[in-house]
Amino acid sequence: MFLDPRGILLFGANALLLYLTMLINSALVGWSIYLLMLGPMLVFPALYLPHKSYFICTLLTGLWVDAALPSGFGLFTFGFLFAGAFIFQMRIRFRAECNYHPIFLAHGVNFFCILLLTLAMGATFINNLGFCLQVFVTSLASHLALLIVAPWFFNFERMLFVLCRLDSEPEDLPIR
């Protein structure tokens, strides 16, 4: 098959996570809290899928995020493929069947996304105290929220695999 069907499921789950995050952000505006939770989107495609499917899923996710957010078009597409390439290369070292390693990766990728966004969109305001303060609050809130959201999201993705009767094992297990 040209594309692993799990890639389509993972892309759909990523779109859902982005939609829910933006819905929450829209409601939290009065409290000046913003959640950036892009990290979990990248983890399962890089850990579970064969390379071609991983690449297409990550590319589509990146384009989807780029279209939804007012950042420069291509920023997250590039960022996701960049971070994904490193995770994919080292994926044999991670245990995808438990949540510990994926959560750790999700936090890492999320931090990378915040850093990327700050450098791309706010490099000129890096000396501004208000800007730094808000980036710090956003990072803190996002990573705290990720502690709850990431395990839910990974379990949700595994549940989708089971419901659709798809292989729930990663592609490159060392025992294969």
Added chain:
Amino acid sequence: MAKLRLDRIKPLVALCAFLIAWWIIPTTVKSFLKASFSEFQAPAWVATSYLNDLENFWARRSHSKVELIEAGREVARAKSLYQFNSQRKETLENEIQRLEAILNLPSRREFRYEVARVVRRDLNAWWQQIVIRKGKDFDIPAGAAVVFSGGVVGRVVEVGAFTSRVELVTSPNFRMAANFEGDERPVVYQGLPQSGFGDPLGAVHDAPQDVVASTQRPLKLLSTRLGGTFPPGLMIGRVSWLEPGNTGIFQAGEVELDARLLSLHEVAVLIPLYPIDLQDDVP
């Protein structure tokens, strides 16, 4: 062995290939991709907005008859006041037109108001934007001014088929010509990165030296017709202090903006009766 090594660098090779392809792809293709993905997502947001309206409708249905009668009375009072104001406005407009005809003044830019619901708010350190539920379907042009009962909201930066993205007045990328109340000399207003704590702030530059602002008597910063996008006299914010700017010739200071900007539900887009030329209109 060689095959194994090639397998290991496959993601990096794909990344490099993507970068080269992205660099080669013409901008029109990228714009098409962005528009396609955006339009694909728009219906979900529009549907969410309609569901919110439905939720509010059902919430209001649970109000008692006494509450509804009281609300009806308040609406009737407000309606009679607005009817009176409308008549007065018409009389004043006729008077202005008569005087303009006598003095041979150039015609002013006329606008029509398109009221739109706010679908989504994206306010953070990196951007300050909202998405409204009207787009090309209501002839919303890019660059149009957006206002609310408290004054200036921002400017339309992107128009989709059914939604539009508005850059808020709080955004550091937002810049417009302004003037202080009772002083026709132009100054420059610009948004600032927001700290997220306290009311939203902006900055004013190029204020003349003789303008004095204090916390006891803050100055009102209003829109001016100089930029062409906004009608004159719309409230931007209040300035409580001014200090010498970088050049020493002009003054600069912080502008306290309306706190309601962070929780907008409905805004009005000012659509010019003749098209906007972005090159000429941006100050």
